[in-house]
Amino acid sequence: MTFTNKYSNNKLLAWTMVFCGISLIIIWPIIQTMALRNLLLSIGGILGIPYLYQNRKTFFQSQASPLIFIILFFIWLGFHYFFFAQRPELELSELKGTWVRALLASILGLSIGLFGRDHSRVQHAIWLGISLFVVIFYLNYSLISIQIKNWSIPYPSQYGMYGNKISIIFYGVIALALTLGILSYKQTQSYAWEWPFIFGNFAFIGLIFMAFIVVGTKSGVVISILMISFYLVLFLLKRKKTLKSIIPIAIFIIFLVLASYTHFNKNTEWDNFSSSVSAGTQTEKYLNWRNMSHDHPPILEDGTVTQESAYLRTALAIVGFDFLVKNPYGYGLVKDSFKYIAQDSYPKDTKMDIIATLSGWLDFALGLGLPGLFLIWTAIALTIYHAIGRKNIWSHCTIWILTSIFFVWMVSEVTENHFIETIFYLISLLLAGNLPIISDKSVAEARS
Numbered sequence: 001m002t003f004t005n006k007y008s009n010n011k012l013l014a015w016t017m018v019f020c021g022i023s024l025i026i027i028w029p030i031i032q033t034m035a036l037r038n039l040l041l042s043i044g045g046i047l048g049i050p051y052l053y054q055n056r057k058t059f060f061q062s063q064a065s066p067l068i069f070i071i072l073f074f075i076w077l078g079f080h081y082f083f084f085a086q087r088p089e090l091e092l093s094e095l096k097g098t099w100v101r102a103l104l105a106s107i108l109g110l111s112i113g114l115f116g117r118d119h120s121r122v123q124h125a126i127w128l129g130i131s132l133f134v135v136i137f138y139l140n141y142s143l144i145s146i147q148i149k150n151w152s153i154p155y156p157s158q159y160g161m162y163g164n165k166i167s168i169i170f171y172g173v174i175a176l177a178l179t180l181g182i183l184s185y186k187q188t189q190s191y192a193w194e195w196p197f198i199f200g201n202f203a204f205i206g207l208i209f210m211a212f213i214v215v216g217t218k219s220g221v222v223i224s225i226l227m228i229s230f231y232l233v234l235f236l237l238k239r240k241k242t243l244k245s246i247i248p249i250a251i252f253i254i255f256l257v258l259a260s261y262t263h264f265n266k267n268t269e270w271d272n273f274s275s276s277v278s279a280g281t282q283t284e285k286y287l288n289w290r291n292m293s294h295d296h297p298p299i300l301e302d303g304t305v306t307q308e309s310a311y312l313r314t315a316l317a318i319v320g321f322d323f324l325v326k327n328p329y330g331y332g333l334v335k336d337s338f339k340y341i342a343q344d345s346y347p348k349d350t351k352m353d354i355i356a357t358l359s360g361w362l363d364f365a366l367g368l369g370l371p372g373l374f375l376i377w378t379a380i381a382l383t384i385y386h387a388i389g390r391k392n393i394w395s396h397c398t399i400w401i402l403t404s405i406f407f408v409w410m411v412s413e414v415t416e417n418h419f420i421e422t423i424f425y426l427i428s429l430l431l432a433g434n435l436p437i438i439s440d441k442s443v444a445e446a447r448s
Helices: 003-008 011-027 034-054 062-083 088-096 098-116 120-148 165-186 195-215 218-238 243-266 273-280 308-326 337-345 360-388 393-411 417-433 440-447
Strands: none
Touching: 011 034, 011 098, 011 120, 011 417, 034 098, 034 417, 062 088, 062 098, 062 360, 062 417, 088 098, 098 120, 098 417, 120 165, 120 195, 120 393, 165 195, 165 218, 165 393, 165 417, 195 218, 195 243, 218 243, 218 393, 273 308, 308 337, 308 360, 337 360, 360 393, 360 417, 393 417
16 A cells, blocks of 8 residues: 555544644734744645645646646746846745745645545634634733733734734734635525524624724725625625514624724824825825835925825835836845835935835735736636635635735735745635545546
8 A cells, every 4th residue: 555545544644734724824923933833834734745646636627727827836936036036045045935835835725625625624623723813813902901001992913922913904804704705605595594693703703893993904994894895785685685684784784884983083094095195106206205214204285294004005006016017027035025126226315214015916026026926816816716616615715715815915015924825825725625526537538
């Protein structure tokens, strides 16, 4: 009996792989866990290689097409290093660090996705791991508030286990998308919904939404409002309107409006929003964006004080797009390309202190070029496309999670190592979980 046959019959190894994947999704948002993340990625990724080999025939079908683009993306990384690298030593360091971990995350995600097709407990464990973000967040919020003896919002998230708002936005939106995906699947079923199920899920959505308000994140609040509103429209259009369905929806809408009012009223960064955006578009007139760590947002000629976030995001996006047009193949560094391109573009500005554009996809394109962006976007789009054709709970969650991730990456600075690992893990996990189980006859037909 070959090693792979032994492996396929050893559920202990398979469940060890699952344990690594679930543990990662729990600790990825938490700071100072890199050593543990690397250990789990290494163990899970190595265990996943023989499992994928044993199940390699599964990939001989059209639904596995997103995997082709993931493979091409990693090939592009090597091609870029040999032919387009501008700082070879730094690019090689990223290849041996960030991208090896992303590759391991992809292998692990594919393996767990395949294994989970036959084991509903695996799927439930994955959903639980994603949902634990909410429990950990409120535990963290409580501990910090007790420590500083202040329960006001927004609270200083930098003092907690997340270190900043970005991880809370990214992993919170994933948890929200998961819940909405489960609900969207349930509403396609003909049986009546039970009150505990309705209130339980909407209460969970409310907790996630309040988490964004607690940390005072504009992008998290806006994205979640759009996601929830879209789901509520679908709910009211597709679900039979009964008193049992209308009452919880009405209560939740009232809560959503009151919570949103609290956020917009307390968060001063919404003040003068349009003026701040307008100032950001004038990158040659207002040069404050070049050194915001020592400068302040510009004050307009009429005395209007602009807000940092809206001004800076607009200015950096415009400058970043200009850099991308001039560097379509990418600088080679997913994290710091914008910084180095800016230094090369403005060599006389010795005080320049900018690192990223604050848009994940724009920074990704500046680093890996338009070819790299095209490959990862295509993998996401095809995974969603194939999920639309399947009518199960996994496919609904796939559509919601990957769509939400796409929009979060547009407005958040998510090019740190763990965000890269997470997105490759989730794309691979979700595309593998949607692959139909096929027979040897089907494989032969697919190859012919």
